[in-house]
Amino acid sequence: MRFLRFWWDFVVGDDWRAALGVVIALGATAGLVAAGLNAWWLMPVAVAAVLFASLRREARKAS
């Protein structure tokens, strides 16, 4: 259990929603590529959205 906890903290950290956002965005990119669209632009946009959402949550908690 401690082993799993360590790897969870190591990779996911304290905001699991950011990690989930990354996984969803990757799935969407793969889906669009499978549909014939070269969706290279999706990950940068998704990362911006995930990062800002995560920062907003953290800033709200702090204030």
Place this chain on the structure above:
Amino acid sequence: MTAAFLVASAFLASAVEFVEALTIVLAAGLTRGWRSSLTGLAAATVVLAAIVAVLGPALKHIPIGALRLGVGALLLAFGLQWLRKAILRASGYKALHDEDAIFAREAEEARAAGSEVRAGLDWYGFTLSFKGVLLEGLEVAFIVITFGSTQGRIDLAAIGAGAALVLVAVVGVVVHAPLSRVPENTMKFAVGVMLTTFGIFWSTEGAGAHWPGDDASLPGVLAFVILLSFGAVTLLKRRREPALA
């Protein structure tokens, strides 16, 4: 360009981790004795070398597309953690990393701990040093393996990390104190930017999309992540200022 970026990224990321590991080894050595601290350091180094030696070649058997997707996703999740913390520190929402304070706390805890001798070593000093180096070193191993494997150049990533190790070790021996003058918060910011950049780049490729201009678009992704980060710092500072007033 990509090779230089790879070496520089591995160097910077590893240097940050080695500075943190040095603080722990120093705290253990100065308070519990150098023999147990340096034995802990050596034991952790052997374990880390074994991890890299086993995982590095094993990754060569994974198809490159799947490897880039998996590694890219991991780098991105990992990089976003670093970047988020760095942005929060730069905008005043999180305390700056202070190596002197960490050293003082570790040293105080080490002084207060009881004395137990195992295998002829002060066990607290050994485990403090071993755990510290292993945990910080795991991040270095992760970075070397992920950065290197996605580009088929683990050797270049290892050179970057090795150079950081030598530099931090030499400076640590000379200074004999925590390296608090290293601009660690700035370095952590840079590492977060680089991890996120590599993560976006490789995970997109792994998902089957192709960047316009292939590897030549990497500087563009880097510029995007830098702009995003500084934009976030600016916005958070503006949000914080009225709250403080």
